[in-house]
Amino acid sequence: xxxxxxxxxxxxxxxxxxxxxxxxxxxxxxxxxxxxxxxxxxxxxxxxxxxxxxxxxxxxxxxxxxxxxxxxxxxxxxxxxxxxxxxxxxxxxxxxxxxxxxxxxxxxxxxxxxxxxxxxxxxxxxxxxxxxxxxxxxxxxxxxxxxxxxxxxxxxxxxxxxxxxxxxxxxxxxxxxxxxxxxxxxxxxxxxxxxxxxxxxxxxxxxxxxxxxxxxxxxxxxxxxxxxxxxxxxxxxxxxxxxxxxxxxxxxxxxxxxxxxxxxxxxxxxxxxxxxxxxxxxxxxxxxxxxxxxxxxxxxxxxxxxxxxxxxxxxxxxxxxxxxxx
Ligand code: ADP
Ligand code: MG
Numbered sequence: 001x002x003x004x005x006x007x008x009x010x011x012x013x014x015x016x017x018x019x020x021x022x023x024x025x026x027x028x029x030x031x032x033x034x035x036x037x038x039x040x041x042x043x044x045x046x047x048x049x050x051x052x053x054x055x056x057x058x059x060x061x062x063x064x065x066x067x068x069x070x071x072x073x074x075x076x077x078x079x080x081x082x083x084x085x086x087x088x089x090x091x092x093x094x095x096x097x098x099x100x101x102x103x104x105x106x107x108x109x110x111x112x113x114x115x116x117x118x119x120x121x122x123x124x125x126x127x128x129x130x131x132x133x134x135x136x137x138x139x140x141x142x143x144x145x146x147x148x149x150x151x152x153x154x155x156x157x158x159x160x161x162x163x164x165x166x167x168x169x170x171x172x173x174x175x176x177x178x179x180x181x182x183x184x185x186x187x188x189x190x191x192x193x194x195x196x197x198x199x200x201x202x203x204x205x206x207x208x209x210x211x212x213x214x215x216x217x218x219x220x221x222x223x224x225x226x227x228x229x230x231x232x233x234x235x236x237x238x239x240x241x242x243x244x245x246x247x248x249x250x251x252x253x254x255x256x257x258x259x260x261x262x263x264x265x266x267x268x269x270x271x272x273x274x275x276x277x278x279x280x281x282x283x284x285x286x287x288x289x290x291x292x293x294x295x296x297x298x299x300x301x302x303x304x305x306x307x308x309x310x311x312x313x314x315x316x317x318x319x320x321x322x323x324x325x326x
Contacts, residue, residue, distance in 0.1 A: 005101055005124070009085070012105035015118040019081065029120035031082055037138040040078035044068045048129035052193075053172060058100045060193040061131060062107030067195045068216065069135040070115065071267040074202035075214035077145040078137035080115050085122035088130035104131075115199060145205060145212035145271070147229035154210050154272040156234055156296040159198045159285060161244040162219055163256055166263020168192030171250070184246040195267035201292070204284045205271055212271040218262045223270050224304045230272075233301030236261070239309045242293040261306065272298055 010024045022030040033039055046052055046065050066083065073080050085108075089097060112119065117135070168188035176185050198214075205212055211226045219236070227234045241260045248256055268290075273281050278294060285292040306314050 005097065008101055009105045012102065013109045013112060013119040015113060015116060017116065017118045020118050020120055023118065023120045031120065034138055036141060038141050038144065040073055040076045040137045040139050040144060041134065042069050042072035043132060043134040045130060045132040056193065058103030059107030062104035063111050063194050065131040065133045066108050066111050067197050067267060069133045070197035070199060071195065071214040073135055073137040074197045074199045075145065075212050075269055076139060077143060077202045077206040078139040079203060080117045080135055080137045080199065082118050082120045082136040084134040085119055086132040087122065087124045088127040090129055091126055143206050145209055147211055147213050147226050150211040150226055150230035150232055150272040150298045152232055152298055152300050153275065154298045155275055155278050155294050156223065156270065156272055156298060157292045157294050158242065158268050158270045159201050159290040159292055160268040161242045162266050162268060163247050163259030163263050164188050164191035164244055165195065165265035166259035167247050167251055184250050187246040188250060192265060195265065197267060198269045198290055200288050201269055201285050201290055204288065205281065208277050208281055209271040209273055212269055215266045215268050215270050216264060218264045219270060220261050220304050226270065226272065227302065227304055230298065232298045234296060234298055234304045236296040236304065236306045238306050240293065240295045
């Protein structure tokens with residue numbers, strides 16, 4: 001890509017790190033991994049019209065393309081260090097490309113800077129709007145959290161609240177843009193467009209959680225991955241699901257719980273903890289601001305089961321979620 005456009009990205013995302021020996025500008029970046037640490041690496045691609053709707057603020061795309069990757073590092077208990085950015089941009093007049101890049105880079109930097117993440121390189125091509133971000137983070141050797149490792153009897157917890165992003169997407173699709181009536185819609189759409197990766201929670205869970213995953217495809221699907229990888233079943237008590245007042249104020253209870261179980265894009269952490277450590281973990285995560293709510297337990301068997309307020313077990317398939325309401 002044109003030197004000037006790359007320069008705009010470089011300037012807007014500048015982040016000094018001593019372990020970056022050569023950043024944007026040469027044929028490859030040179031970095032120095034710290035001794036005793038493993039490097040956790042993740043990549044995620046967002047395609048316009050598939051992962052985000054057309055017409056979204058470029059700054060939100062910049063934020064979210066990084067956030068979904070940082071969320072993967074968070075769930076591994078890794079701390080972020082470096083990122084690569086592959087941008088595919090449609091052919092457009094120069095001012096539009098420039099405006100997109102400036103907005104994108106600013107949104108990216110808003111999330112990158114507090115985490116001291118350095119953008120060290122990338123690639124730029126022409127085509128349908130597509131953003132790929134790869135991140136690298138550090139985790140002490142052998143200390144990473146994985147999806148495997150949960151034991152029967154472990155308690156299942158989640159950070160934050162669930163279902164907000166799915167609600168935000170419905171509102172967005174209904175044409176809600178700015179919030180005129182209440183702060184609720186704005187909050188829910190912010191949760192969709194600007195998810196908060198739970199990085200400090202991930203670090204606090206190292207050596208305590210037996211398994212961890214970030215919720216990108218919905219709780220049922222993602223907890224299903226923990227269950228599968230750990231060779232166990234998971235049970236969820238639907239009444240325990242943490243729902244925000246903004247979600248409950250905007251949708252009826254059954255819809256809110258469906259969003260929480262099957263909606264995607266929350267980027268909260270779902271993890272398992274031995275019963276003896278639950279109180280301590282909840283205390284720490286409460287101090288971090290996101291909190292942690294117990295929603296169920298791991299048992300022998302396979303799959304994920306949900307129990308409603310009446311104590312009835314509802315089988316849930318991978319294909320989706322029928323109706324939670326009786
Ligand atoms: P090359 O042809 O050698 O791959 P490029 O012209 O693609 O070089 O890139 C020049 C420099 O700019 C490289 O250091 C590359 O990592 C960086 N770069 C290119 N596109 C981006 C981008 N979208 N974000 C960050 N860095 C980029
Ligand atoms: Mg080259």
